[in-house]
Structure formats: C-alpha cells, structure tokens
Amino acid sequence: MFTKILIANRGEIACRVAATAHRMGIKTVAVYSEADANAKHVAVCDESVLIGPAPAKESYLRADKIIEVAKATGAQAIHPGYGFLSENEDFADACAKAGIAFIGPPASAIRAMGSKSAAKALMETASVPLVPGYHGDNQDASFLQEQADRIGYPVLLKASAGGGGKGMRIVEKSADFKAALESCKREAINSFGDDKVLVEKYLTRPRHIEIQVFADTKGECVYLFERDCSVQRRHQKVLEEAPAPGMTPERRQAMGEAAVAAAKAVGYVGAGTVEFIANQDGSFYFMEMNTRLQVEHPVTEMITGMDLVEWQLRVAFGEALPKQQHELAIHGHALEARVYAENPEKGFLPSIGTLRHMHTPAAVNFELGKGAIGGDPAAVRIDSGVREGDAISPFYDPMIAKLIVWGKDREEALAHMAQALSEYQVVGLATNIAFLKRLVESQPFASADLDTGLIERNHAALFPQAAGATLEVLALAAASLLASERQGAANDARKPWADTSGWRMNAALRRVLDYGDESGRSPLAVEYANAGWKVEAGGRGALMTLVEQQSKRLVIKLDGSTVRGTVVRDGETFHVFTGGAHHALNYNDPLAHAGEAEAEGGRLTAPMPGKIVAVLVEKGKEVEKGAPLLIMEAMKMEHTIAAPANGTVEDLLYLVGDQVAEGAQLLAFKAA
Template sequence: MFSKILIANRGEIACRIIKTARRMGIATVAVYSAADANARHVRLADEAVQIGGAEAKDSYLVAERILQAALATGAQAVHPGYGFLSENDVFADACAAAGVVFIGPPAQAIRAMGSKSAAKALMEKTGVPLTPGYHGDRQEPDFLAEQAARIGYPVLIKASAGGGGKGMRRVDAAADFEAALTSCRREAINAFGDDHVLVEKYVLKPRHIEIQVFGDTHGNYVYLFERDCSVQRRHQKVLEEAPAPGMQPERRAAMGEAAVNAARAVAYVGAGTVEFIANQDGSFYFMEMNTRLQVEHPVTEMITGLDLVEWQLRVAAGQPLPLAQDQLRIHGHAIEARIYAEDPDKGFLPSIGHLHHLSPPVASEHVRVDTGVEQGDDITPFYDPMIAKLIVWDHDRPSALARMRKALGEYQVVGVTSNIEFLGRLTTCASFANADLDTGLIEREHDNLFPSPAALPENAWLLAAVAELLTEARHARGTETAAERGSPWLALDGWRLNASSQRLLTFAQGEHKQVIGVTAQSGGWELSLGEHKVSARGQLLGHGQLQVQLGERRTKATVVASGERRQVFVDGHGYALQRVPLLDVGGGAAEQAGGLRSPMPGKIVALLVAPGSSVEEGTPLLVMEAMKMEHTITAPARGVVKAFCCAAGDQVTDGIELVEFEAESVETA
C-alpha cells in the first residue's frame, strides 16, 4: 500500500479522499490555486503545494505542475478525484512515465470511453443496447441537422467529450437546431477543449440510472448496484438515490451485467460508472461511461457499507477486489442532495460570496455531510458552486426521505443564495415522494417547485425584532466600563418617569416594509405587529441561536446578522430580511432604471442583437459564461436595445451594467 498520495483536485472530493487516506495511515499532499490558498482541503492535508493561478486552466488543469508536485513531495500515487484531469488519458500516461501511480483506469480505457461517439461504437460491438442517434465523425452543421431530422425531434445534442450537463441541449424543432448546436459547441470547447458532438433521439420521460462498477488488475469485475439520478436541472443532477425505486431483481442483474461487459471490453481497472437511459417499460440504453469516481458515490457507500475510495486505493496498489459479486448486498436506502450556491428562482444562477454562517445538520449513522468549505470560507466564481453533499440513509425509502426533509430543514447558510429551500420543496413534491421519476420531473412539477413568493410568517418578523433587542442589550452590557456598571443611565429596561418606553423597529423583505412597535415591560417587551400584540422575552444562546417566548409559545430559532441583512431560521425554513435604519427614507437601494446588470462575475461570450433593435420580452440579448456554464440575458419587456456596455470577450464584474435598455411605455386608456 502507498505511504503518501497526492490529490490532484480540490473541494469536497479532495476532503473526502483525505478522510479515507488518513484512516488508512496514508499521508496526503494537496495542490491548490491562488484562489484556494486557505481552502479546507489545504488545511486538512499533511502537505500542500501551490500550482498556479485562480483559473483552473492555470492550476488544476496543468498536468506538468501537478506531476512536479508529486515528485517533489515523494508521493507514490496521484488521485485525480472527479472533474479536472480525472478522465485525461494524457495525464494518466504522464503519471505512468514518471513512475507515479494514477489512481484510476489505464489510459487506453480512458481513451476508449472518453469519446461518447467512440464508446457507443464499441458498445454496439459488445452488444450493449444504444439510444438511436448519430455518433459519427462528420460534424458539418447541415449534415448534423439532416441527421436530427432523420432521427426525429425531439433530439439531444451532446458534447462527445462532455459531462456534468455541459455542452448539452435538447432541441424540439428544426428551426432551433442551428442556435442550439452553436451554443452547445461553444460551451463544449470552453469546458473540454473539444467541440465534437453527437445527436441522439431524446427519450420522452426517461430515467437516468447508472451502475457502479469496479475492476482490478487480476481480471475481476463486480457491479455495486445502481443509482437513480433522474432528478436534474439543466442536465445536471440534483438528487440521487440508491437503490433505484421500483428496480426489479431481473432488471438490476441485466443492467449490472451490461455494465460489467462494458468495463471488461476496455480492460477497465478501478472505479467507473456506466450510465443508462431507461424507459418506463424497463428497456434501457447505454449513454456513457464515466472513467472515474462519481459525485454521487456516497449513496452506494451507504447502502453497501463500503468505502469506495479505499477500494480505489487497494486496486491501484495491485490488490484484488475486496469482495466478489455474490458477497455484495443492498442494505436500506440512501438519498443525496447537492447543496449549491445558486438561485433556483433565477434559473439556478450561481451565487458567490462569503459564508458568514454555515451550520449543517449533525452527522450521525443516518446523516452524512461531504463538504469542501466551512464557515468563513468563500464561494468564488472560479469553480463549481457546490457547498456540500447531504446524504441520508435509513432502512427504506420513506424513512430516508423523512430523514432528508428534516436534515434540509436544519441546514443553515448565510452569505450566498442557496438551493436548500428548493430542495425542501423538491423532496416533498408528489412526484418525488411517490417515486414517479424521470429527467423532466422539475419541469413537470414547476408550479409546486417555484411558487409565487409568500408573505413572511408573523413569527419571522417577531423573532428578528427580539434578536435585535437582545443583541442591543448584550452590546450595552459589553461596552460599559467598571465605573459605569450599574448606572441607571445605561440600563435598557425601558424605565420612564411618567410613561412606558416605546420605539419602532423596521424590517423589509424586498419592497415590503414591516414596522414593529416595541413597548418595554418587566423582563421583556410587548411587540405590536399591526393590530396584533404579543408579549416577548428571550435569551441569546450563542452563534446566532436564541430561545424566545412569544405569548404562550416558546421556540428556538437562529437569527444571523450581516450588515443590515438578517437571516431568520425557524421551523425548518430560512427567511431573508433587511433591517431598515432609523433615518432611512427609502429609494436608495432601487436599481437604476433603463439598464440590465450582470447577475454575477463572468465573461461575455456573444452579443445576440444589434444596438437599436426593437425586441420582445424574453428575447435573448447576450450570452455570458460563468463557472463553465453559459447564461443568457434576456429582454425584461418589449423595448429597444439602445446600446451594449460590453463586447464579446470582456470580463465583467457582478452588478455592472451590460445593456442600455429602454422599455416600451405602456399606453393607458
């Protein structure tokens, strides 16, 4: 077994690998970019080496620097994690040439499966069923459009070298094919350096089921059952679970055998995942093989009781697989939710910022949190905006689902917008609860998953007010000098000679402002919210937590302050408020009219209309790229694009004006 390994990755997967290596007594070397100098994986590793600038192309994708770091630190092997260089056959060859073990499959296996087109041709010879489509080398746009027409719409354009939903577009009509192909290729070249695509029939109401396989250097192969990854947004997985709901033993065996045949066909070694598109009738088609560990591998670990990273290390060291197929068993049910810094209400737009407050649910035999960040860290624009993977396990799916809902309700994030509330709605919607799964579930349940903004519950406003009052009192006590201690002039008990002390606290949610009247009374306050009055008292418990008595009800909550922002967590939900200063007269925070601003830092990819154009609401105006995904800025209303404030290729910051836009005035009778 190795005594030291280098981890050629970052974030939660690097931290995950370090955890297993430490348990096995293996020293670890981390590599990091300029943006990750104080990242969690760097803090956890035994050693760390800086390998370049903030951009992945200047650091995590520079194979030469990573190999130099491995040789300089005496690492015997390199674990690539997933993403970056994990499926790079040139890097695998370079490791072998340098005498460093690549903890993954042989380079020839990566090459065989690295091109979706070539892999499908190989699988066809092996007898693995394929989705109808064009997987050849001809790439002229007109020819691909002809193939799409032959296959029949809807079709799916996919980057041949792709993964993670990048370089993938569904096309429903011939008129949309050219634009989708252009965008798909552009995204593919940016993410993978290869704009080769394939075109396939889009299977209606498909399930995305993948099989975890393992091979060793002794010719042994096993499959560790399946994962259902059907719940996706923008072709990226959101929820994963194992085993797949409704999977019959015969179908599991057939898919497992097909996956092992795929691995055997390329003399595969290590951990790999064979992904299938499955019809509701039980038929299935080979989609691709990912020659690495998957993001969702924890659900397989939870139902098998195995550590797949340990298996990777043992196989890479030349040991045989720890177990044979007939020794593997499924125990219980596991679900994984990906916690992202993103805004589901804005098309899942990534969010960046400082994690002022980060409190995950408590880990246990039922709850696991894999993360690459901690409170005080930053979500930057340079990498995938994942905060963590939340994994739960229980004896059956209903129990695991209840665990997930509770754990999501306990997850608290302040500083970036997160998808936690969305995941809570997703796990309670009828389709997911009843295991009516397919890749269109989010679109199908759109109205339930994206409800109109609801009014804040009364207790959220009241808890924000109590937290404010308790914090003021603590601050006053903390700043008094010894001579002032006990002075009646510093007391905040509301005493007045002729009347009770009264004041107003104002909070806002968006454009809505809420004024709360505060009247001091013995041991607390009387709070007025409109016509409703309630007595209140409480105490701070630390880290934003407080215990509050509102009338007859006692409750615990968390209120986190960041500048004028207040995040209230209560009853499994989070509510974002603003404290309105006493002298605020309103209007200062309103966005300037007439301009469309950048929702995040990124790069302008293309301007889609000419200045002076009259456009309809929803017309695409420009495309920007951030975190390796393209985002389209559209017209907010019918109007005129007066001018662009940027050009293709420009790097832009968050909030900068992109388009001078003049909305058409609405005629009134």
C-alpha cells in the same frame, strides 16, 4: 501499499480521498491554486504545493505541473478525483511515462469511453441497446440538422466529451436547431476543449439509472448495484439514491451484467460508472461510461459498507478486488443531496460569496471498508470541502457539500433527509437548501414517481409564491435586534441616551421595525412594556418575552407559546432559522438610509462575475421584451441576458471576450 499519494483535485473529493488515505496510513500531497491557498483540502493534507493562478486551465488542468510536484514530493501515485484531469487519457499516459501510478483506468479505457460517440459505437458492437441518434464525426451544422430532422424532435444535443450537464441542449423544433448547436459547441469547447457533439432522440419521462462497476488488474470485475439519479436540473443531478426505487432483482442483474461486460470490453481497471437511460416500462439504453469515481459514490458506500476510495487505492497498487460479486449485498437505503451555492428561484444561478455562518446537522462518522455492516451506519454523513468563513469563488463548481443519509428503508431515509435539511443553515450567499427540502417532501419524489423532468413538471409546487413573514419569524428578528441594542447599552452605560428600557414619562415607547422580504414589506410594531414587548404584525399581536439567548440561538415566548430559532445578522439582513425554514428579512433603518436616492433604472447588470461570449444585438437596435441581448459564461455555464421590456439598446459596454464583475452594467437600455 503506497506510502504517499498526490491528490490532483480540490474541494470535497480531495478531502474525501485524504481521509481514506490517512486511515490507511498513506501520506497525502495537496495541490492548490492561488484562489485556494486557505482551502480546507490544503489544510487536511500532509503537504501542499501551489501550482498556479485561480483559473483551472492555469492550475488544476496543468498536467505537467502536477506531475512535477508528484516527482518533487516523492508521491508514488496520483488520485485525480473527479472533474479536471480525471478522464484525461493524455494525463494518464503522462503519469505512466513518469513512473507514477494513475489511480484510475488505463488511458486506453479512458480513450475508448471518453468519447460518447465512440463509446456508443463500441456498445452497438456489443449489442447493448442504444437510443436512436447520430454519433458520427461529421460536424457540419446543416448535416447535423438533417440528422435531427430525421430522428424527430425533440432531440438532445450533447457534447461528445462532456459531463456534469455541460454542453447539453434540448431542441424542440427544427427552427431552433442551429442556435442551440452554436451555444452547445461554445460551452463544450470552454468546458472540455472539444466542440464535437452528438444528436439523440430525447425521451420523455425517462429515468437515469447508473451501475457502479469495479475492476482489478487481474481480470476480475464486479458491480456494486445501481443508483437512481433521475432528479436533475440543467441535466445535472440534484438528488441521488441507492438502490433505485422499483428495481426488480432480475432487472438489477441484467443491468449489472451489461455494465460489467462494457467494462471488460475495454480492459477497464478501477472505479467506473455505466449510465443508462430507462423508460418507465423497464427498458433501458446505454448512455455513457464515466471512467472515474462519481460525485454520488457515497450512496453506494452507505448501502454496501464498502469504501470505494480504499478500493481504488488497493486496485491501483495491484491488489485484487476486496470482494467478489456473491459477497456484495444491499443493506438499507441511502439518499444524497447536493448542497449548492445557487439560487433556484433565479434559474439556479450560481451564487458567489463568503460562508459567514454555517451550521450543519449532526453527523457521526462511521468506518467504511469493514465488509458487510455489522450495525446500522450513521443516519447522516456530510462530505464537504468548505468551512465557515470560506468563500465560494467564480472559478470552480459552487458545491458547498454533499449531504448523505441512510435509513432501513426509503421512507426512513426520506425522513432523515428532510430533518437534516431543516437543520442545515448557511448565511452569506444563496443556497438550494430550502428547495431541496421542498423537493424531498414533494409527493412525486416521496412516492418515487421519478423521471428526469420531475422538477420542471412540478415547477408550481416546488417554486411556490413567497409568503409574508409570520409574527413568530418577525418576533425572533426583533428579539435579536432588541437584545443587541440592550447589550450595546450595557457596554455604554455612562451615557443616558443609550438606555434601552423604553421608559417614557406619560406613554409607552412604540416603534415600528420595518422588515421586508421577497413578498414585500412586513412591518412589526413594538411597544415597550414592563414584562417585555407588545408586538403586532398582520393583525396579530402578542406579549413577547426573551426567555433565553445563547449566541445566535434564541428562545422567546409569545403570550403562552414558546418559539425557538437562530438569528444571524448579516449587514442589514436578519436571517431567521426556525421551524426547519430559513427566512431572510431585510431591515430598513430609516436613519441609516436618509437621503438615499432610488437606483437608476434602465440598466442591465451582470448577475455574477464572468466572461462575455456572445453579443447578439447592435447599438441602436430596437428589441422586444425577452429578446436575448448577450451571453455570459460563468462557472462553465452560459447565462443569457434578455431584454426586460420592449425598448432600444442605446450602448454596448463590453465586447466578446471581456471579463466582467458581478453587478457591472453590461449595456444601456431605454424602455419604449
């Protein structure tokens, strides 16, 4: 077996590979960019080497530098993880020429399956059903539009070299085709260095089901069953589960055998995923093959007991597959939720910032790779590449963690996931945790009424109007503030004006704490009493007493009711975690903000750091509300800045190619 490997990736997958390698007695070498100098994956590896500046194209995509590091450190193999160079045939070739094992398929297999159009042509030859579309080399815009008109709308534009939901656009009518094509090609060239696209019929209410395959160098290939990845936003997976709900043994075998045939057709070696789009009637069509380990591989590990990274290492070393097809079986049900730094209420816009507070649900590690599971695996598993205090930067994917749960059946797995999400706490940036909990608990998902449009179809239920904070939430925030004031007074006991007892000669002290959230202001009246505080909000009142405080955790009583929660203060925002929900309350201290003027209007600012990729208007142009003004690219995704009202563009402050900081004014706009 290898004695040392280099991990040519970052984040949770680098940490995941390092954990398995160390369990197998293999030393690891991490590479990192300047932005990742203090990253978790650097800390968990045995050695680490700086390879370049923060932008991926100057660091994690520098194949030459990575191979140089492997040679210099004596690494015998390179594990590419997923993303970056994991499906780059030139990198696989370069590793082979350097005498370093590439822990993945041969370059020929990557080349055959790396182009969606070429892969579909290969599958067509193998009589695998394909979605109607155009997968050829003619990339003339007018020709592609003719093909789309022939296929019939809606159609899906998809980057031929794409993945991860990038470089994809749904086009509803012919008039929108060319604008969507231009945007798709820009995103494809920025993400993959290749702007070739294919056009396919867009199926309504399809399911996304993929088969995990594994092949060795001895000609053997198996499938480790399926994963349902239908729940998506922007064509990127949000929830994954295994096995797929409603899958019959006959259909599972048919899809598994088709996936194995596809892998054998290209001389595949290692871990791969054959993805299918399936109709509600059970028919399925080949979409693509991902020639790498997938983000969602843990759900397969949870139901089979196999460590897929260990399989990768053994196969790359030349060993036979650890199990044959008849030895593999499904045990229980697993779900994976991708916890992201993003704001679902703002179109899933990525969020940048520091993880000032992070509390995760209890997870018990269990050892994979022991064949069939003798007992039940841990109910909760967390794969993460960040720690409390780490920053989510604009340079890479904003994933915080993968939260994976297991249950004896789907109902139990759903219960474990809902509970785990209710215990997950993050402060410092926006996350999708609350959205994930609503999604898991929604009737369509709970009843397995699955398709790739589930989120859009249930938008109203999944994005409810924000409700005002309850008395319990406000009381927890107030208890935290009052306790903090009391502690401050204890530290400054010599100053009489620091007293926080609220004593007055002729009347009780009464304060109004001005809290607010997305729903508006939520003032809380607080009257000091001998046994605590009388609090009142929204027509409700109660006597509040602080029962217990352990750091950020509080226990209070409101009259006879006990309320427990965690309160984290981040600047002027009180983050209250209670009852499985997260409430962010902004505290307006009138003394701290005395004299501040209202922010200037008429400004359109960058929602996050990024680059201007298109300016769609001219100075002096009159536009209507909602008209696109310019397009930013950040985290390899495009974001359109639109007119907030009817008005005039008075000035353009940036040009195409300019880098802009979060909050930067992009243009001057005067409303009509």
